[in-house]
Amino acid sequence: MAKVVIDRDKCKGCFLCVSFCPKGIIKKSARLNKKGLNFVEVDPKGSCAGCLQCAVICPDCCIEIYK
Amino acid sequence: MHKVFSVPDPLRKTPTHYCPGCGHGIAHRLVAEVIQDLGIRGKTIAVAPVGCAVVAYDYWKFDCSEAPHGRALAVATAIKRMQPEKIVFTYQGDGDLAAIGTNETIHAANRGENLSVVFINNAIYGMTGGQLAPTTLLGQKTSTSAAGRDKKLHGYPLKISEMLALLPGVCYLERVSLHNPGEVLKAKSAIRRAFQNQLEGLGFSLVEVLSPCPTYWGLSPREALDWIRDVMQKEFPLGRIK
Ligand SMILES: Cc1ncc(C[n+]2csc(CCOP(=O)(O)OP(=O)(O)O)c2C)c(N)n1
Ligand code: SF4
Numbered sequence A: 001m002a003k004v005v006i007d008r009d010k011c012k013g014c015f016l017c018v019s020f021c022p023k024g025i026i027k028k029s030a031r032l033n034k035k036g037l038n039f040v041e042v043d044p045k046g047s048c049a050g051c052l053q054c055a056v057i058c059p060d061c062c063i064e065i066y067k
Numbered sequence B: 001m002h003k004v005f006s007v008p009d010p011l012r013k014t015p016t017h018y019c020p021g022c023g024h025g026i027a028h029r030l031v032a033e034v035i036q037d038l039g040i041r042g043k044t045i046a047v048a049p050v051g052c053a054v055v056a057y058d059y060w061k062f063d064c065s066e067a068p069h070g071r072a073l074a075v076a077t078a079i080k081r082m083q084p085e086k087i088v089f090t091y092q093g094d095g096d097l098a099a100i101g102t103n104e105t106i107h108a109a110n111r112g113e114n115l116s117v118v119f120i121n122n123a124i125y126g127m128t129g130g131q132l133a134p135t136t137l138l139g140q141k142t143s144t145s146a147a148g149r150d151k152k153l154h155g156y157p158l159k160i161s162e163m164l165a166l167l168p169g170v171c172y173l174e175r176v177s178l179h180n181p182g183e184v185l186k187a188k189s190a191i192r193r194a195f196q197n198q199l200e201g202l203g204f205s206l207v208e209v210l211s212p213c214p215t216y217w218g219l220s221p222r223e224a225l226d227w228i229r230d231v232m233q234k235e236f237p238l239g240r241i242k
């Protein structure tokens, strides 16, 4: 299983990663980041396929993936 | 566990000023990844445009110059001719490359300058408030075409890449898009090819990137990508032009 790390303070809450994740494990957070935006977080119970789609589409390079 | 995806070295970790969902951020990363993959960071010089990407030099960790609006290819020509061993590229929007800079674009291409061009077509003037661009689609509403682009009043969307294909100095032209992760990867391959051509001394290469401007299209980031897929690429077909 792969591991996804999201830089929440860099995240602009565009939700493109959310919309492309085939596993549906990236979610909008109810909290706000330093910019005052709803960042996204990975569901700790979700299983990541390591497909990289979230990272490839992220316009702000907020996502790191480990396998 | 090892890292399989992270910020490429030639891209700074600083946050950008771009709007959420803006294609410039993706395109900046692709350029940085290509420079990293080709191992050319120490000898690359970018020429940034006037447009939303005007401070691209704040986001890239390699040498960059700035050019007056539309003149990036004239500045790049001078740099490349003085330092032919450097890898020189321009990064320009549709207003920059295909309106105020049409003259410089056509003549640099016609001279067959050994340069690479990343042309960001978002069918709008982003930086100045969403005015009609040469590439705005018929019917598209902008701040200067509130009722939609009208061919009688504004003419047709300009297909500058197809026009450049007629020039013998041009070696490579491809139109790509950022509307889903698969297309983003294809866009990266095309940008890599444009740089590779320059390394091999083959002449003028340009990659046109259909890129979202959610802010001035009045769409959410995801709707903007779907608009490229469903509408924009019908007017600007993807694939190799030359
Ligand atoms: C000589 C000159 N004329 C006009 C402007 C105003 N201006 C700044 S950016 C721009 C257009 C930007 O559009 P584009 O190149 O498509 O870039 P985008 O912001 O959409 O990425 C214009 C007209 C300028 N800065 N300089
Ligand atoms: S790598 Fe794929 S499965 Fe994992 S979070 Fe990203 S998009 Fe979802």
Ligand code: SF4
Binding pocket: A006, A010, A011, A012, A013, A014, A015, A016, A017, A018, A039, A040, A054, A057, A058, A059, A060, A061, A062, A063
């Ligand atoms: S794509 Fe990037 S900026 Fe957009 S919500 Fe996901 S992590 Fe945040």
Ligand code: SF4
Binding pocket: B017, B018, B019, B021, B022, B023, B024, B052, B122, B126, B127, B212, B213, B214, B215, B216
């Ligand atoms: S105005 Fe458009 S092109 Fe400019 S930063 Fe915002 S989304 Fe990007």
Ligand SMILES: [Mg+2]
Binding pocket: B051, B093, B094, B095, B120, B121, B122, B123, B124, B125, B126, B133
């Ligand atoms: Mg533009």
